[in-house]
Amino acid sequence: MPLIDHEARERETSTLEIPFLTPNDWMVEVQDEDGARCYPLTDSPLVFGTSLQCDVRLFDPTVSQRHCSLEVGPGGVRVADLHSRNGTFVGNARIREAWAGEGAAVSIGRSSLVCRPQLELLHEGGVADPLPGLVGGSVVMRRLSALVRRLARLSAPVLVSGETGTGKELVAHALHALGPRVEHPFVPINVAALPRELVESELFGHERGAFTGAVRKRLGAFAEAAYGTIFLDEIGELPLDAQPKLLRALDGYDVRRVGGSAGALHARLVAATHVALFDCVEQGTFRRDLFHRLEVFAVRVPPLRERRGDIAALARHFLKRMEPEYGRVALAPSALARLVAYDWPGNVRELRNVLYRALDHAAPTRVLHAAAVEAGLARPSEVRTDLTPALARSLVLRHEGNLSAAARAANVPRTTFRKILAARAP
Ligand SMILES: Nc1ncnc2c1ncn2[C@@H]1O[C@H](COP(=O)(O)OP(=O)(O)OP(=O)(O)O)[C@@H](O)[C@H]1O
Ligand SMILES: [Mg+2]
Numbered sequence: 001m002p003l004i005d006h007e008a009r010e011r012e013t014s015t016l017e018i019p020f021l022t023p024n025d026w027m028v029e030v031q032d033e034d035g036a037r038c039y040p041l042t043d044s045p046l047v048f049g050t051s052l053q054c055d056v057r058l059f060d061p062t063v064s065q066r067h068c069s070l071e072v073g074p075g076g077v078r079v080a081d082l083h084s085r086n087g088t089f090v091g092n093a094r095i096r097e098a099w100a101g102e103g104a105a106v107s108i109g110r111s112s113l114v115c116r117p118q119l120e121l122l123h124e125g126g127v128a129d130p131l132p133g134l135v136g137g138s139v140v141m142r143r144l145s146a147l148v149r150r151l152a153r154l155s156a157p158v159l160v161s162g163e164t165g166t167g168k169e170l171v172a173h174a175l176h177a178l179g180p181r182v183e184h185p186f187v188p189i190n191v192a193a194l195p196r197e198l199v200e201s202e203l204f205g206h207e208r209g210a211f212t213g214a215v216r217k218r219l220g221a222f223a224e225a226a227y228g229t230i231f232l233d234e235i236g237e238l239p240l241d242a243q244p245k246l247l248r249a250l251d252g253y254d255v256r257r258v259g260g261s262a263g264a265l266h267a268r269l270v271a272a273t274h275v276a277l278f279d280c281v282e283q284g285t286f287r288r289d290l291f292h293r294l295e296v297f298a299v300r301v302p303p304l305r306e307r308r309g310d311i312a313a314l315a316r317h318f319l320k321r322m323e324p325e326y327g328r329v330a331l332a333p334s335a336l337a338r339l340v341a342y343d344w345p346g347n348v349r350e351l352r353n354v355l356y357r358a359l360d361h362a363a364p365t366r367v368l369h370a371a372a373v374e375a376g377l378a379r380p381s382e383v384r385t386d387l388t389p390a391l392a393r394s395l396v397l398r399h400e401g402n403l404s405a406a407a408r409a410a411n412v413p414r415t416t417f418r419k420i421l422a423a424r425a426p
Contacts (some may be wrong), residue, residue: 029114030113036137040118041270041326042071042072049084050064053060057060058374062086063084064083067082068081068088068113070113073205077100080096084108088107105309108333110330110336112312125143125350132174137313148174152175152177152179154297156297159235164346166304166348169233172231173231176228184228184267186228187225187230189320192237199242206220227267231270235294247289247336250294271293277291277295315355318352319359325359325415331367335370338374354373354377358377360404373379387410392421395409
């Protein structure tokens, strides 16, 4: 008779039975220029600042010596500004005192404090160091990192899901780079970009002369990946008629090249989707059996608004990458507060684009202020297509050689403006 693990049962039931959070169950996730770390919150104030006398010392020259305090109360976490120089922001508002709820981000200087229930930390699977190539040390990303590191060692298919711009491709690459297949190829295929009639031959290859236009034999992505990883991006776009073949490949059957011989699949499959693939199954555009084979393991990349603490580090990362074009630019605390408060439907990609537009708007500058961020956040209004090199030159003259001002007047990004300016008049 199997033994009953009473202790495990008890653990199970007691986890299920936790009815609500007690005041001591809050924690704060701090992210400053030194990295990310967590502290428990209690009902006595925890003081944040750059001074050694503070309970939590921050490494950020834009934070005051004693900047703000956080304590747990009946309505959530009470945030109090301690007469700081650059202010304390909750959401978009500069506050003297406020109540922050679950997931709320408090911006101080160029750092953030995110309040979370401590239960999240006890999540099964734990947390790990951030993934290579992915910026951001928030608890949610560290948890994702622990999962990815675990799955990287295995061979079963993984389905990476998440909104557009969350970093799914980087996660897929980390699954490859952190596993035993790292010495083998990583072959990314964007299914949405493949012409419908070529999907099968791109994936599985074709013999020379198999169809009109097949002038050379092609191995196909699966064969090219060999013992590496094949990354099928936008898997939801895989045409229904190509799905059975992928299904057979995943079931371990040999897969035939178009008009040719068969070969076995050795590569690991990682697929990504920004649409809910299960909805495609319900709508009949994606085979249920294929869906279940792809989703042996599911990795969800959280949207940026669920990890607002990472925004400062990501912004620093992108500003650094833009240095060759715009020089060294720092974010003003109020600008960071604006970025942290925004909801980012386009996620990390949108953050990068907004910073680009903000810099373009403000250049030349050393400090990016909230007004420039606001301009970057505004949807790019109609980009002019009638801008000729001659018109561009006359705008530069009118703006006394100031390229940024001329580009602004023409309503095109500075980089585009420069290209038009450099083009020869027809
Ligand atoms: N954590 C991160 N650190 C640094 N850069 C990131 C991070 N996440 C995303 N990026 C960058 O943001 C951009 C979008 O990321 P990626 O292409 O991986 O998104 P995606 O989830 O595949 O989006 P889509 O569904 O639109 O294809 C890329 O330029 C990527 O390098
Ligand atoms: Mg992608």
